[in-house]
Amino acid sequence: MIWTVYLSGEIHTDWREQIKQGCEALSLPVEFTSAVTNHEASDAAGDHLGAEENSFWRDHKSSKINSIRTKNLIEQCDIAVVRFGDKYKQWNAAFDAGYLSACGKPFITLHDDNIIHPLKEVDAAAMAWAQTPEEIVEILKYVTTA
Template sequence: MHWTVYLSGEIHSDWRQQIIDGAAALNLPVSFHSANTDHEASDAAGDFLAPQSEGFWRDHKSAKVNGIRTRKLIKDCDIAVIRFGEKYKQWNAAFDAGICAALDKPYITLHDEKIIHPLKEVNAEAMAWATTPQQVIDILKYTTS
């Protein structure tokens, strides 16, 4: 059985590539998708919609355009991995976790122990909490075999 995995969250490290490479090394029957991880392109996703604007309305338009992709990929995934980093607040990742919960999509959270408390509700709905990409690979290996 082939699984589709949605990778959500923090975009400032190589955690996605570690999981993709680890799964490939084990020939796991998975394919991966994610939101646009190019921060500037994501912020500008709605810029082609007239009229041009800054601040709230620019973010609003871009969030809606980005949401087209995000909602489709989450609806179509078998499982999501949602990464929370320490440096930035990933409100979008928390929102993705909420969408997964609402759609009854299983998800794994990936984050350090230092942010357990602020993520307690997000973790309460997760099927697993991992602290390393390798743990996610191990979960994927187990669940897809």
């Protein structure tokens, strides 16, 4: 079986690449999907539908276009990793975690210990909490090959 792993959350560090490289080095039976990680492209996803003077409507249209991809990839994944960084609040990642939970999809949260408290409900719904991409690779190694 090839496992589909959805990578959600923070886009300002290379955690996705670290997980992909770690899994590739171990020849794990996984493939990865993700939301659009180019911030500018994501923000502009709805721009072709017409210019908006009010930023709320621009964000609203782009959010709906982006959710087509996100919703489908979450529904198709076998497991997900939801990354919360320290610098920005990733409301979209929290929403993804809630949707994963509602869909009955297992997910792992990835974040430092200094944000345990604000993520307590998200972590309670997760199957595991990891602090490093290396820990994610070890979990994926276990669940895909044990």
